[in-house]
Amino acid sequence: MNFVYDRLLGGKNGAIGFAVLAVLILVILPLGLDLFRLNLVGKYLTYAFAAVSLVLLWGYGGVLSLGQGVFFGLGGYCMAMFLKLEASDPESTKIQSTPGIPDFMDWNQLTELPWFWAPFDSFGFTMLAVIVIPTIFAFIIGYSMFKRRVGGVYFAIITQAIALIMTVLIVGQQGYTGGINGITDLKTLNGWDIRDDSSKYILYFINAFMLFGVIIISRYILTSKFGRLLLAMRDKEDRVRFSGYDVASFKIFIFCISAAISALGGAMFTLQVGFMSPSFVGIVPSIEMVIFAAVGGRMSLIGAVYGTLLVNYGKSAFSESFPELWLFLMGGLFIAVVMFFPNGLAGIWEKHGKKWLGCIQKMQCVNAVKVMIVNKRASRLETVKE
Amino acid sequence: MGEYTMAELTSILVMQGFAGFSLFSVLLLMALGLAIIFGQMGVINMAHGEFMAVGAYTTYLLSVVSEKYFPGFMPYYFVFAIIASFFIAGFMGYLAELALIRHLYKRPLDTLLATWGLSLIMQQSFRSIFGAREVSPILPEWLMGAFHATDTIDIPLNGIFVLFLTIFVTAGVYILMFKSSWGLRVRATTQNRIMSGAVGINTKKVDRLTFALGCGIAGVAGAAFTTIASTGPTTGSLYIVDTFMVVVFGGAASLFGTIASAFTIAQAQSILEFFISGSIAKVITLLTIVIILMLRPEGLFTIKVRK
Incomplete structure (x- = not known):
């Protein structure tokens, strides 16, 4: 019992904060909002996965990744590929010149499914791939960077470049990825229609519970010995290294964890929104995820969720009525958060x-x-x- | 590649190579400013592309004004535009340092976010003032046309002009950094900030002027940029990642490294672009740089800096 209370919920304050958030997300919002708005909140909550992952990586680990959108996107694309294959069975695509392949491939004169699409026919493989592929990708990046003691600003810049490469690649390879429009017209998950009202509610709650699960796991990681080492590394990396710890391995580990969390958010995004496109992968969404975490508080797992909700609420409220003002406000937010409310x-x-x-x-x-x-x-x- | 004859291939290489020179010029001018700032203060200026856009818009404004009110001045305005771009962008950089950057020197990652915010504000200001459409100044006649080297090779004059401008600015930066007493102070601060302060260098003032200089050079890059392409509110952000790559790939605080890496990246991209699609050329170039940086994180050339 004590273990659950202290380690998973974070003591009295953590438990209260967690309970308040849970009531807000599970009771107040579903009761107070219509389905359209609730679906929007659900979409924001998928960004919260990325924000929470940045709290771990940036707030505690001191490693700023400007490529969190890449992992979000990878997770989302894995999910979208499975859904797309299911939506393009030979029956419903018989008007195409090659039935049975996704419509955008047909438009781009592809006549058979590319090899890397083939395994996404299987539900089990997809569920695994949503987590494993981004994690492996993060491991490769992390291993080659942290083992050579690349950190700080360099790491941020290189992850940003990777985000750019990823978007250019997705947009350029229209036949394989759906290009700038992304993968659209997703209908069912293993025969379950994800577009009707009841499934939107169900997906919202699944998403919310997964987010809570992620927060609890993150809390567990941060309250363990590893969490303390993470903080120590952030503040005095050399001393931790001199004490005999393998700093690079710890950093790789937290980078992989954060990638997996973001990818989970991406997969849930695809399910709730019904499509995935490169506009959620690139430089701008990645850096916006950082601002979600920064507004909520880079050291607070629960704060990150509030930050995400608040910034996105502001974004949709302002871009509806004053689209000109929003960028000024967003820019001001970046500056204010950094200068006055770190x-x-x-x-x-x-x-x-x-x-x-x-x-x-x-x-x-x-x-x-x-x-x-x-x-x-x-x-x-x-x-x-x- | 079988369908090209050898002579055609040479012409293509020369012309694409020259197109690469134009890209090289803009990248180098941008990267020079960024490298000076990054080398000096360890600060990454995300708004650097917007300072370039300030220069480009200044040139555009001057061209409109001189076309309307002083038609006789048209052939010469461009030279003044370059100087004005330098000072206006530099002054804005000075203000940005004063208001924003100097409070954040201890937190480089936060500077990155704050300057990103600054870049958003600047982009929206451009959009509000000049509109969302891309604009381009009316170039003086001596910048138009092309130089016919052979029957198959045409080299645009504006490209030649920009290349010479770049060489001139680079030489200026070299003299300023390595031959002047101010440059000595900058280099001293880069190598050991505390010791420099102890021997009487006003490091804060050095920082501020360095930042202003970097932004001013970005302004010149903007003026040069208008001869090659049109300017929109988000023009700066299109080049910013490439510029970062140039700086990081060249090795921070190494002038020669910056030149070499700008040259390599621009040429690779522009020659590859002819043979394969533009997006794949960009992917291959960037990916190669990232992989090289993973193997050799300190970049191509480095000067030893005590941390």
């Missing part, structure tokens, strides 16, 4: 919110004490009278 919403809460909360509690205490004193006096008076 710990984001979580930092503001730690600094001011708790004080207020404590104050309220104290006031109650004062009142309680007053009531107690009055009662005592009254009873004393009564005894005197007697």
Whole structure:
């Protein structure tokens, strides 16, 4: 019990924060929003996976990846490939010159399924691939960079370049990837229609529970010895190395974990939104994921979720009514968060919110004490009278 | 490649190679500014592309103004545009350093995010002021046309001009960095900030001027850029990753490395572009750089810096 309470929920404060978030996502939002808006929230929550992964990697590990969208996209594309193959069975694609292959391949004069698409026919393989492929990719990048002690700004720039390469590749290879439009018209998952209302609700809740699962696992990682080493590495990497720890391996590990988490978000994104396109892979979405984590608080797993929701809410609210203002606001947000609130919403809460909360509690205490004193006096008076 | 004769192939190589020179010029001018800033302060300026766009828009404005009010001035405005671009972009860089960057020197990763924010604001400002459409200045006549080297080889004049401009700016930067007392101070600060402060160099002032200089050179890059392509609000961001790659690939704080890597990247991309599609050429170039950087993270050329 103590293990669950301390290690997985993060003690009293962590448990309260977690409970509040759970009530918000599982009760208040589904009751208060119509299905369209709720689906939108569900989409934002898939970005929250990436934001949480950046809390682990950047906030605790001190490694800034500007390529988190790559892993998000890889996860999403793996899922989309499976769904697309299911949607393009020979029956429903018989008007094509080659029935049985996805429509965009047919438009691009491909006559058979490329070899790397073939395994995505299997549901089991796809589920595995959603996690394993991005993790392997992260391992290759991480291994070659961290083993050579590349870090900091260099790492950020190179991951950004990888994000660019990925988008250019996806957009350029239209016949294999669907190009700029991405993979669209996804209909069913193993025969289950993902587009009707009930499945949208179900997917929303599956997504929410998976996000909670990810937060709990992340908390477990951060409260373990590994979490402490991560912090130590962030603050004084050399000392950790001199103490005999293999710094590179720890960094590779956390990079792989964060890639897997982002990929999970990407897969859920595809399921809920019904398509996947390169506009969720490139430089801009990747750096936006960083700002989600930064706004929520780079050291707070739960804060990252709030940050994601808040920034995305602002984005859709502003780009509907003042599209011009939004970029100014977003730019200002980047600057303000970095300069004035480096710990984001979580930092503001730690600094001011708790004080207020404590104050309220104290006031109650004062009142309680007053009531107690009055009662005592009254009873004393009564005894005197007697 | 069988369908080309040898002579045609040579012409293609020369002309694509020259197109590569234009790309090389813009990349090098951009990278020079970025490399100076990065080498000096370890700060990555994500808004560097937008400072280039400032230069490009300045040139555009000057061309419009001189066409409207001083038609006789048209043949000469471009020279003034280059100088104006340098000073306006430099001044904006100076302000950015003053207001933003200097508070974040201890946190390089945060500077990256803050300058990204700055770049978003600048992009939207361009869009609000100049509109979302791409604009291009009216070039003076002496920049138009081409130089006919042989029957099959045409070399555009604007490319030649930009190349000479680049050589001139690079030489200027070299003299400033390696032959002037100010350059000595910059290099001293790069190598050991605390010691430089101790011997009486005002490192903060050096930082500010270096940043302004880097941005000013980006402004010149922008002026040069207008002769090659048209400018839109997001033009700068299209080149920023390539420029980072040039700086990192060349080895930070090495002038020669920056030149060599800008040359390699631009030529590789532009020659490959002719034979395979543009996107694959870009992928291959960038991927090769990333792989080389993974094998040799310090870049092509490095100067030893004590950390």
